Amino acid sequence: MSAPRAASPVLDRLRIGSAPDSWGVWFPDDARQVPWQRFLDEVAEAGYAWIELGPYGYLPTDPAALRAETDRRDLKVSAGTVFTSLHHGPSVWDATWTHVREVATLTRAMGAGHLVVIPSFWRDDKTAEIIEPPELTVEQWKHLTTGMERLGKRVRDEFGLDIVVHPHADTHLDTEEHVARFLDVTDSDLVNLCLDTGHYAYCGGDSVKLIRTYGERIGYLHLKQVDPDVLADVVAKGTPFGPAVQQGVMCEPPLGVPALSPVLEAAQELDVDLFAIVEQDMYPCPPDRPFPIAQRTRRFLRSCGA
Template identity: 55%
Template sequence: MTDTTSIDRAPGGATGAGPGLRIGTAPDSWGVWFPDDPAQVPWDRFLDEAAAAGYSWIELGPYGYLPTDPHRLADELGSRGLQLCAGTVFTGFHKGDDQWQRAWDQALQVAGLVSQLGAEHLVVIPDLWRSDATGEALESRTLDDAQWAKLAAGHDRLGRALWEEFGIRQQFHSHADSHVGTTREVLRFLDETDPRYTNLCLDTGHFAYYGGDSLGLVRERPDRIGYLHLKQVDPTRLFDVLKNDVSWADAAAEGIMVEPPGGVPELGPVIEAVAAIDPEIFAIVEQDMYGCHVDAPFPIASRTREHIFACTHLARVR
């Protein structure tokens, strides 16, 4: 696939209209952060419960959590009426040219798998400046101009390669405790990257973590919204987290991301604004719940789906 002119479509990859955004979920909403952790929900239980909660679309989650044989994974999904919408990789392009091989090795695994199951998106999360496991500071929390240039160039290179090799679109995910988190940083990232190869997975919770206005961003940069993660942050605790410089690892463990409608932003208006851009964009519920009891996620996932479909008519299952 070498005709890069074909990528000049809507950032979500629209091929037709629909009544609203496709609502899905992710292993993260079941507390899954790692491929193998005995405290996490087993993968087959996650699939059973995602289907029982009423979702049809799921993300892959950390590579190795779900089966990596494409035929087996297709069978497991198909038997439950589930489809795969995206995979996830992690990058650190601001650190230098040696980060390319690390990113591409992940892409070969993840994009190579999800593309065989029909997924068209790869959510790309930048390395955090502070460890999401220990809260330890690993590097400066801001980038200089040279690092910004390396970051942008690396993502454009990755986005082009993903499209040419797999027909997969890169969706960049700003994140708490990463170098791209505030509104100013997200806008700078968009300004320095090529919309043909790099667009935004707008995570409503992580963007609100630093005071970002998701609805405002959708209105300001509609051409750069390619994918959504739906979550809410607890506004009653957020300023304490920021004032006391609490790490993302600790804030997440303490439940800073909360079940809707207990947080911000309101999800209905964001869904409706994005549906007006492109009704083929995915909106994936992704509530950070790592460390939760294995019985906690299913009822929350069920109630969250019910809330979303009650607060907007521009949501659909498939």
């Protein structure tokens, strides 16, 4: 007789959601993306209660209109997202704040509490052309860290939102070394981390180790996996992130790495409420592909206790 199967832990501190990214949405307006109405219909039908806004302008930007759409599908918004180039210093502040204020206004109006902040790519996000050096100078690191602290303070003071900075492939905040350097010199009262398990693995990091080492700085999770075989090819050839996504480097769980159960359990042990938002990069993709993946992923996460 086989031993009884151990029950999955109850991951009751994690609030599971998904995002437009899981439907192949990278841009506010793109003919290769599904219409926003279809995204909202399918994310709700797949069993998710929480969503992110995605690229600003993809979903309706009028709060009343968007709330009507989310309410009738029993959806709630967990965060908005902004891209920043704060490593360029004070010269970009005004333009940065204009964009952040726009997104933060909608985020707050939708009752969300977080703003996911992604550093700008050092490659062009459509052509993959290298547009600046992949390593920052000492001065640029100082601009990045102090700029994020300034942003965190102003966003909190004016909107009551917490910023969570998202390490991301093909940005200056990517590897374990860069993430540790960033966290070690930034104020935890102003800046915390959105740990994206897929991007961190893509860049060679260990998500469980990061949670165990910097647990008090983990303010938000993106759940994602990478295909190790595709990743090995990407690393060997130096393939840019966009083409790597088209190769299928990001895959649905539980087919890739990191294993998500240990990540979720480590996050639960922090004993704080955390959003855990599914994102599977697959721009561009056929319009009928995302929904069944979203359903399977939600079932898988339930089997993990989430």
